Amino acid sequence: LPNPDLFVFMYVRREATLSSQIEGMQASLMDLLEYEAEAAQPERPLDVEEIANYVAAMNLGLRRLEELPVSLRLVREIHGRLLRDVRGSERTPGDFRRSQNWIGPPGSTLANATFVPPPVEEMRGSLGQWERFLHDDEPMPTLIKVGVAHAQFETIHPFLDGNGRVGRLLIPYLSLFSED
Template sequence: MAPIKGVKKLPVSVKTEQAAEIFMKLATVSSEISRLDEKFKHTIVRSDLINTLALKESVQSTRIEGTQVTFTDMVNETHKSEQKQEHIEVLNYRKALYIGQERIRNGYPLTTRLILDLHKVLMEGARGANTDRGEFRKVPNWIGPTKRFEDAVYVPIDAGEIESYLMNWETYANKHPYGEKMDVSHLPVGDFVLDESIHPLLKVAILHAQFESIHPFLDGNGRLGRIIIALYMMQSEQLSSPIFFVSEELEKQRAKYYHLLNETRGNNPKWYNWLNFFLDASQRMAEKLSILLEQADQIAKAGIEKCEGSTEPLVYLMTFRHPNITAVQAAEHAKIAPTTARRTLNSLAEKELLFKDPSQKRNVEYFNYDVLDLFDK
């Protein structure tokens, strides 16, 4: 079977009857995400959970690419001086995610320049690092189950077209600076056009799929494309905090995820199936996060009731951000003396809010296993 070749530029379209179904589902999912946002605004562990959620997302996104590392692995290896190759990829993902979030928070939109910067961070010391970090591919590429062209299921656009396609992608993401509408002459007459003004949740699904299809780099496209999902949801202000992490739900149905992405390519793209799939994954993500927030809030409130003084609650809540913490780390983040941090952590361990390995004598690590259990399900 011949591979699909290339992808049409944005915007995209669906049949009118399909659009009606998509918008009905969109209303439900959008409401679920709004409820999640409200719940997140009122949880006492709000800022502390963002870091842990970002680590979970980093793990799940790299697992889609075939790594075997788990969330627990990453937490257990937190304070190791040397990291394994797979761990480096996860840490790079989280670093790129942080940098992107900071740029968006400071008012910078999603642009080609940002994408190049994040790719450079993502590929530092990782597999494929011998390829051009922060530079578009200059040679043909293909996607398939093996490295043989004969097994390719998709052949992306030529390297010489990448900048043109990304300029089109960037306009779709941010709209034309002078308000001009994008060209739709390539779309079937009578279809419902999903233009640059559609709801951000549909738009981010399209932006992600299109980025994967452009495939601008030799490696790292999938991971960077999933970072783009989180960043665009921040940029479009659908959530007040950077918690739109859908990779876990995509990873659960990896084969279907890749298949439906492939359907959006070529001369006869099928966007309806992909958009439905993405909305379903987003709803599951929102529902799961909502439950996680409730449980984290209950654990935190019960723990704080056992805390004494002013330092113990502060350090205890810090372990929702760093489920594996040391006295040095606690002292630095809480701005307290190392001896105070160690005494506080030992007290929390005595109250069984944290666990410390009694065999450790130096660089003692304290684990919040209540938090770890929440994230390692």
């Protein structure tokens, strides 16, 4: 590659856009680039700030991984950055949930949810087991470990909002900074 930094710059933004679109956001990569260049038009999608926060959370995580391993502390930090000053910012950014959550179509309840993550008490124990798994010395191919860790994180669903995006942020962190 003639300029790997430019590739990484664009890759992170493309990943942020696609990951956010999974969550229903409408902003495009071009919207994000215009926003970052401060050339954004007034009619731009409002959720471009959320995509910009994803980029900032990715970069925060990469910087922090120079000092500490993938950990619950890091997960809380990137979650806090991801939800700063955007939709969901009232949902305790950077803090693990203290109430039951569930996944389902709009209007669903705990009783008819598609998926119900573990209750708060079990969630705490599950997070501890998840973190121990990340640093377990048992040999395992990186791709398998990353896949299992991602699936476990999404199943635990430790935040009131932003779990999918945080889980997708963890994939490159775990891949790049695996201990094997």
